[in-house]
Amino acid sequence: MKTIEEFLESKNIRVTAMRLLIYKFLAEKQVAVTLSDIENAFEKADRTTLYRTIKTFEEKEIVHQIDDGTGITKYTLCEKGCNCEIETDLHLHFHCNNCNETICLTEHKIPQIKVPDGFVSENVNLVVKGICDKCSGQ
Amino acid sequence: MKTIEEFLESKNIRVTAMRLLIYKFLAEKQVAVTLSDIENAFEKADRTTLYRTIKTFEEKEIVHQIDDGTGITKYTLCEKGCNCEIETDLHLHFHCNNCNETICLTEHKIPQIKVPDGFVSENVNLVVKGICDKCSGQ
DNA sequence: TAACCAATGCAATGGAAGTGCATTTATTGT
DNA sequence: ACAATAAATGCACTTCCATTGCATTGGTTA
Structure with a gap:
């Protein structure tokens, strides 16, 4: 069981306080989140930082985007079985019309x-x- | 072979010059179009009119939206075999990464x-x- | 022909994505 | 340890698309 710090470093992501917080936030969420969700969770942080952090996570392939048709991009941590770096991987996502949440059925x-x-x-x-x-x- | 006018009336859509033009524009396109595409085709028309016309067409179920992941909503005429008013209908769309066009494979x-x-x-x-x-x- | 309702056009708003630049923070080499 | 360097952060701003309010035009109907 690696620590989050070790995990990020193994992915060539420099560890910062903000990044740890965002990672933990994503990890404890069971659903895909929007940038605004993250923004609301960390009122102190600037939107740009969150935006770029997520983008870094995406590039390092520990997060992937979900386009669930609401028009707002959502993000979720890649998990075991999520080969989102492979072009042919089939992303199956479920969007609830009631609670408006989107989950990744990897x-x-x-x-x-x-x-x-x-x-x-x-x-x-x-x-x-x-x-x-x-x-x-x- | 009904005229476009008759077709629109049969769908309870009041026929106007603008609506005929927009319908014809959609009909001759083989691909899904954005609002901006329509806007560029009719420089005289106001964006709002186009927006609301498309919305009317949607409500009357002669047009349906496509979210192809580009972040911009696209629209296309419903065709035979397109049962988009039925909740369980499976919309299969193809987005070309080269020419950036999206088509409906009904x-x-x-x-x-x-x-x-x-x-x-x-x-x-x-x-x-x-x-x-x-x-x-x- | 007056009254009404729908369609249109103009102006403005809101939300999300994205960028440039200055500043702070962390890392590296000497 | 310190200077040089590079990355991360924060602020301001821009752009683009979607959407709405309101006034005006135009067509229908009593």
């Missing part, structure tokens, strides 16, 4: 999508919308 | 997506990114 694989002749598939974004387990009362 | 059905227990799927948005047939040279 363990839930779906079949390869076929495209018509002449088309070359490089990347697939799949967002399922509906009611999540918490809101459906199960 | 004839291309894909299998039902399964979600974990407790989750209720109401709607699926699937965007495949890659190289389109024109750009792949086939």
Whole structure:
């Protein structure tokens, strides 16, 4: 069990207080968060810092974006089984129309999508919308 | 073969010159268009009018939105086989990373997506990114 | 023809993404 | 330990798209 500091360093991310806080914030969230979510959680921090921190995390591949169709970019930590650095990885995300939360179903694989002749598939974004387990009362 | 006027009226959309022009513009486009695309095509028209016209078309279900991950909403005419008013319809869209165009592959059905227990799927948005047939040279 | 309602146009707002630059903080070499 | 260097942070600003309020135009109907 590595510490967060060691983990960040292993990814060539310089450890700062702010980055540790943002990482912990993302880690304890079970859902994808927007920049504003992070902003609200750390009122002292500047929006730009958060923006660039997330961007750094993305480049170092410990965070990936989710476009769930709400028009606002969301972010979530990459987990085991999340090969988001691989172009052909299929991102399956679920957006709850009730609580408005978006989660990453990394363990839930779906079949390869076929495209018509002449088309070359490089990347697939799949967002399922509906009611999540918490809101459906199960 | 109904005229456009008759078609719009059958959908309870009042026919105006502007609406006819916008409808024709959408009809002759083979790809999904942004508001700005329409704006550029009709320099005389106000952006608001275009925006509200598209919104009316959406409400009357002759146009549907596409979120292809570029961050800019695109629109396209619903066609035969496009049951976008049905919640469970699977929207398959293809976004070309080369020419940046997005098309609606309505004839291309894909299998039902399964979600974990407790989750209720109401709607699926699937965007495949890659190289389109024109750009792949086939 | 007057009254009404929808469509249009203008102006302005809001939210999110992104950038330039100065400042602070951390790292490296001597 | 200290100077030189590079990265991280904070502030201000810009841009782009989506959206709304309000006044005006235009078409329908009684």
